Amino acid sequence: MLSRAWQVSLWRLAGLLAVATAIGLWIGALPTAWLVAVGGWLALTLVQLRRLGRLLDSTVLLQPTSERDIWGRIRQRLYQRQQATRGARRRLLELLRGFRDGASALPDGVVVLDPERRILWFNTAARELLGLDPRHDPGGEITHLLRAPRILQWFAEGAEPALTDVASPVDDRIRLSLRRIPYADGRSLLVARDISQLQRLEQVRRDFVANVSHELRTPLTVVHGYLDMIEPESLPEYEPILRELRMQSRRMTQIVEDLLTLSRLEAQQSTPDERVVMPALLESLRREAAALSQGRHEIVLERLGDMDLQGSTKDLHSAFSNLVSNAVRYTPDGGRIVLRWECDADGARLTVIDTGPGIPSQHLPRLTERFYRVSTSRSRESGGTGLGLSIVKHVLQLHQARLDIRSEVGVGSRFICVFGPERLLPARTLAEEA
Numbered sequence: 001m002l003s004r005a006w007q008v009s010l011w012r013l014a015g016l017l018a019v020a021t022a023i024g025l026w027i028g029a030l031p032t033a034w035l036v037a038v039g040g041w042l043a044l045t046l047v048q049l050r051r052l053g054r055l056l057d058s059t060v061l062l063q064p065t066s067e068r069d070i071w072g073r074i075r076q077r078l079y080q081r082q083q084a085t086r087g088a089r090r091r092l093l094e095l096l097r098g099f100r101d102g103a104s105a106l107p108d109g110v111v112v113l114d115p116e117r118r119i120l121w122f123n124t125a126a127r128e129l130l131g132l133d134p135r136h137d138p139g140g141e142i143t144h145l146l147r148a149p150r151i152l153q154w155f156a157e158g159a160e161p162a163l164t165d166v167a168s169p170v171d172d173r174i175r176l177s178l179r180r181i182p183y184a185d186g187r188s189l190l191v192a193r194d195i196s197q198l199q200r201l202e203q204v205r206r207d208f209v210a211n212v213s214h215e216l217r218t219p220l221t222v223v224h225g226y227l228d229m230i231e232p233e234s235l236p237e238y239e240p241i242l243r244e245l246r247m248q249s250r251r252m253t254q255i256v257e258d259l260l261t262l263s264r265l266e267a268q269q270s271t272p273d274e275r276v277v278m279p280a281l282l283e284s285l286r287r288e289a290a291a292l293s294q295g296r297h298e299i300v301l302e303r304l305g306d307m308d309l310q311g312s313t314k315d316l317h318s319a320f321s322n323l324v325s326n327a328v329r330y331t332p333d334g335g336r337i338v339l340r341w342e343c344d345a346d347g348a349r350l351t352v353i354d355t356g357p358g359i360p361s362q363h364l365p366r367l368t369e370r371f372y373r374v375s376t377s378r379s380r381e382s383g384g385t386g387l388g389l390s391i392v393k394h395v396l397q398l399h400q401a402r403l404d405i406r407s408e409v410g411v412g413s414r415f416i417c418v419f420g421p422e423r424l425l426p427a428r429t430l431a432e433e434a
Contacts, residue, residue: 108193115186117142117155129176129192131169142190151178159188164195175199210263213256220256224249251385258387261318262370265394275425276309276316282341284317285324289337292328298336305343308425311399319395320350322388323415327354331412348424350417358409367405368393392417399423 024033055078064079100121103110109126111119119138126132130146137145143155146169154163159180168174175196181189227246232239286301293299309316327337331354338353359367363374371386389403396403396417407413 108191111142111190111192113142113180113188113190119145120187126192129168129170129174129194154178165199168194206263206266209259210267213259213263216252216256217260220249220253224253255385255387258385258391261391262387262394265315265391265398268398271312271315271398273310274313275428276311276313277428278308278341279303279306279427281313281317281320282339285320285339288321289324289328289339292325293337296333297328297331300336300338302338302340305341305348306427307343307348308427309348309399309419310423310425312395315395315398319392319417320352322392323352323417326388326415327352327356327413330354330356332356335412343424345421347421348419350419352415353412355412358411359405359407359413360409361407364405364407368403 021030021033024030027033052074055075061082064076100123104123104125106123107125109123109129111122111126111130111132114120118141119132121138122130122132122134127134132145143152146152148166148169150163150166159178162177162179164177166176166178168176173196174194177193177195179191179193181191183189224246227242227249230242232242235242282301282303286299289297289299324337324339331337335355336353337355338351340349340351340353342349342351359374363372366372367374368389370390373386392415393403399419400423401417401419404416404418405413406416
């Protein structure tokens, strides 16, 4: 199409030169006629360029043209491009409108933040859950509008990880979970979810487990007591049955005690700020391991630090004891078990190392779930309740610590309790202990 437009323009130029030549020959001034023709052509070209520049600078909608020269074709192409751009813009606006309508319909509050945490947009749920006002709050900094101390501290620490169990600014009875999701150009989404119903259901579950466990305690104690009163010698034909009944009643009692411990830990909001004397605790754990092992394993205690911990001696002893008993339970005879206590500027670590069969990697993320078993038969034979690592996880969470698990099949496992530096206390001197 453009080639034909060029042909039309060139033919017009050729026609103009032909007319100029005829007039020049007639008046006897051919160069002057050509100069006037070329000058007129250039002037017309400049006028067309000026019109084209104005069209490019303006936002006026163009109209289709039927001109067949090069300038007409250029204006026609601009008109087509303008129509295509308008169509693309219309589709983009429809897509954006659909996105906003969908985001507005979400039950979770969504707030779009710029890199300086200023509000760019929020949906209806954000108004209801966070109390944001669409007339005044867009453009405001989110930390100037949500002033709860936990939220301010969360943003100051980088808003990672998700913040749970936060009271809504609108109603204290509404409990929220906040999560920040970064995306392009430093912007982020603040997602607020109402977890009030989930918390109520979780509380019902905790109360149910605690109540059932407490109610089972008494009948189990009675059953266990009567079984102990029966002399196996008086009923030799029932001795295997009595032995199995005693073992299973003790196991049920231990499950109930562990469930009650978990219920207490879940209901506990904070830990006592007492000094946990680590040398004494480590020595107690070593003696427990030796008693459980009964000489079947090599028990090693390594102290690579002299710091104490701040927290609950009872709860930490329970957690560490679970790790030690697991190591003894699952390590074959002749194996080696190491209890290692390390301290440095980044915190402290208590590591329980065994040379047991190891745990396949696909099981590691779920080991702290209640009653989760890598191998049901192996766990039953070892006498475990399936709740020990859940207790460890909850105790460490109450101490702002975490459990790292590393294992290799056929080599052994490492269970590492990691404490932050804020939990460390300088060990007492002999004078202070006296």
